[in-house]
Amino acid sequence: MSDITKQSLSELVENIKSKKLSSSEVTKAFVERSEKSKELNAYITEDYANAVNKAKKFDEKPNLDLKLPGIPMAVKDLFCTKDLRTTAGSKILNNFVPTYESTVTQNIWNEGAILMGKLNCDEFAMGSSNETSFFGNVQNPIDKNLVPGGSSGGSSSAVAAQLTPITIGTDTGGSIRQPASFTGTVGLKPTYGSCSRYGIVAFASSLDQAGPMAQNVKDCALLQEVISTYDDKDSTSIDFKRNEYSKELTKDIKGKKVGIPKEYRVDGMPKEIEDLWKKGIEYAKDCGAEIIDISLPHTNYALPTYYIVAPAEASSNLARYDGVKYGFRAKGENLIDMYEKTRSEGFGAEVQRRIMIGTYVLSSGYYDAYYLKAQKVRKLIKNDFDEAFKKVDAILTPSTPSSAFKIGEKKDDPVSMYLNDIFTVPVNLAGLPGLSIPAGHDAKGYPLGLQIIGKAFDEQNILNISYAMEEKINFKNKINDWWIK
Amino acid sequence: MSIDLKTIKHISKLSRISVDEKKAEKLVGDLNSIFDFIEKLNELKTDNVEPLTSVAETTLKLRADEVKSKNLREQVIKNSPKENEDYFVVPKVIE
Numbered sequence: 001m002s003d004i005t006k007q008s009l010s011e012l013v014e015n016i017k018s019k020k021l022s023s024s025e026v027t028k029a030f031v032e033r034s035e036k037s038k039e040l041n042a043y044i045t046e047d048y049a050n051a052v053n054k055a056k057k058f059d060e061k062p063n064l065d066l067k068l069p070g071i072p073m074a075v076k077d078l079f080c081t082k083d084l085r086t087t088a089g090s091k092i093l094n095n096f097v098p099t100y101e102s103t104v105t106q107n108i109w110n111e112g113a114i115l116m117g118k119l120n121c122d123e124f125a126m127g128s129s130n131e132t133s134f135f136g137n138v139q140n141p142i143d144k145n146l147v148p149g150g151s152s153g154g155s156s157s158a159v160a161a162q163l164t165p166i167t168i169g170t171d172t173g174g175s176i177r178q179p180a181s182f183t184g185t186v187g188l189k190p191t192y193g194s195c196s197r198y199g200i201v202a203f204a205s206s207l208d209q210a211g212p213m214a215q216n217v218k219d220c221a222l223l224q225e226v227i228s229t230y231d232d233k234d235s236t237s238i239d240f241k242r243n244e245y246s247k248e249l250t251k252d253i254k255g256k257k258v259g260i261p262k263e264y265r266v267d268g269m270p271k272e273i274e275d276l277w278k279k280g281i282e283y284a285k286d287c288g289a290e291i292i293d294i295s296l297p298h299t300n301y302a303l304p305t306y307y308i309v310a311p312a313e314a315s316s317n318l319a320r321y322d323g324v325k326y327g328f329r330a331k332g333e334n335l336i337d338m339y340e341k342t343r344s345e346g347f348g349a350e351v352q353r354r355i356m357i358g359t360y361v362l363s364s365g366y367y368d369a370y371y372l373k374a375q376k377v378r379k380l381i382k383n384d385f386d387e388a389f390k391k392v393d394a395i396l397t398p399s400t401p402s403s404a405f406k407i408g409e410k411k412d413d414p415v416s417m418y419l420n421d422i423f424t425v426p427v428n429l430a431g432l433p434g435l436s437i438p439a440g441h442d443a444k445g446y447p448l449g450l451q452i453i454g455k456a457f458d459e460q461n462i463l464n465i466s467y468a469m470e471e472k473i474n475f476k477n478k479i480n481d482w483w484i485k
Numbered sequence: 486m487s488i489d490l491k492t493i494k495h496i497s498k499l500s501r502i503s504v505d506e507k508k509a510e511k512l513v514g515d516l517n518s519i520f521d522f523i524e525k526l527n528e529l530k531t532d533n534v535e536p537l538t539s540v541a542e543t544t545l546k547l548r549a550d551e552v553k554s555k556n557l558r559e560q561v562i563k564n565s566p567k568e569n570e571d572y573f574v575v576p577k578v579i580e
Binding site for chain 1: 488492493496497499500501502503504512515516518519522523524525526527528529531534535536537538539540541543545546548554557560561563564565566567573575576577578
């Protein structure tokens with residue numbers, strides 16, 4: 001069968017289940033394409049030989065009742081994988097080999113999928129362009145020298161370029177949805193507590209969530225169904241009734257109330273984004289949804305709140321990297337000197353910047369003025385959503401304020417880089433599910449995404465709305481394999 | 486308010502990240518532009534707002550204090566930057 005890598009996850013699952021394709025054929029096809037795509041720099045660690053062996057073993061005794069039978073998959077290098085190097089995109093973890101498996105990846109392997117390798121990402125998931133990775137920039141398959149978004153940039157690049165049929169990323173302030181938007185793919189950030197954080201390298205614990213990234217909504221629903229489980233190894237995992245999202249997926253969204261928040265019409269937003277949003281509203285109406293104007297008055301305060309809360313939590317989480325028990329160690333004259341040099345040489349500039357912001361806002365005399373203040377504003381932001389969801393079932397916004405930008409374009413201006421996440425950050429602060437679907441192209445032909453935000457634990461509803469809209473939008477990604485010689 | 490070189494050096498010490506003069510000066514600029522942006526929060530009155538510490542409104546569950554993993558000493562030690570049989574070795578702490 002030709003063009004295996006062009007098939008969606010759902011097609012591959014069906015073809016393996018009906019024995020039209022073997023796991024070996026599928027795995028080899030994705031491995032071959034990954035090998036030809038080194039220029040994208042999507043992988044940090046390749047595990048191809050093992051993947052091909054596992055596929056062979058699967059084919060010898062195939063269990064076709066599984067949800068991901070013999071499906072090869074590469075995952076973001078923020079998930080701990082037992083016996084396979086896990087770097088979080090950082091020099092400080094360059095040689096770290098976990099002795100345990102993250103719950104989310106374990107769930108995936110339990111359903112029959114096969115690990116192909118670990119995908120590039122911004123260092124400790126701190127970035128919006130994949131430029132903070134110790135392992136170098138990732139190319140967006142859409143165009144040369146274009147960022148794939150971040151922090152799950154290797155993931156978005158790999159899915160868009162069809163190096164893996166599907167993948168997982170993590171999203172602390174937009175790290176799944178923004179790269180999905182930049183690459184013309186679908187990305188879901190689930191409700192906080194839906195997917196276990198056990199075994200995911202921690203960035204900001206009250207915001208981090210793992211989620212699926214896919215070529216279409218149906219594939220996204222299937223992977224969400226696999227990765228979302230209650231886990232007693234994560235104290236903030238929530239025990240709620242989880243749907244079989246892919247089975248319950250429907251395009252019937254007639255009468256669903258979709259809110260349009262006026263505060264998302266930000267100053268200086270390009271006309272292309274405004275037009276895309278208007279088109280999105282028309283698509284939603286065409287699908288039978290009812291459009292309702294709403295207000296989220298504290299939207300403008302979300303980014304400043306995020307840039308206190310996330311660095312504060314990061315500074316605490318990253319205190320563990322001291323060069324003692326694992327990871328990189330620099331030579332020092334004494335213990336303190338060793339710590340300081342290890343962290344100075346082991347972390348990149350953006351991570352150091354955020355640790356220092358976090359340390360400052362938590363330091364004596366500043367805690368109330370910054371951290372406590374931010375927690376209070378976070379409450380106001382959550383209240384805004386609670387009020388809005390009394391009137392609507394979902395909220396429709398653009399995913400990002402622009403399309404993908406060139407590598408290097410925003411690297412030296414942290415604040416302009418942070419503004420990328422203006423539409424995605426409020427969702428993390430409120431712990432809600434949000435999904436980005438590709439919805440059009442800008443004048444340069446680069447993809448643009450729309451975000452659908454749901455009530456807590458209502459992933460099914462936003463998947464359904466996206467599924468219905470996806471059909472109307474009929475998006476086609478423009479990728480010409482420029483990196484393959 | 487603005488963050489000066491002295492403050493950067495203080496934070497650097499608290500963070501256990503060494504910074505030389507050049508890096509410190511760059512951080513002064515970066516952190517000031519970030520804090521200018523953060524100061525926007527002062528527009529809001531929040532005296533009577535409860536701080537939100539977690540969006541997951543659950544009480545922490547208790548569990549039995551049992552060892553569930555196998556003895557992984559060897560594998561764990563392997564990740565150590567400087568091996569010495571069964572111990573983690575660090576620079577001399579006691580004179």
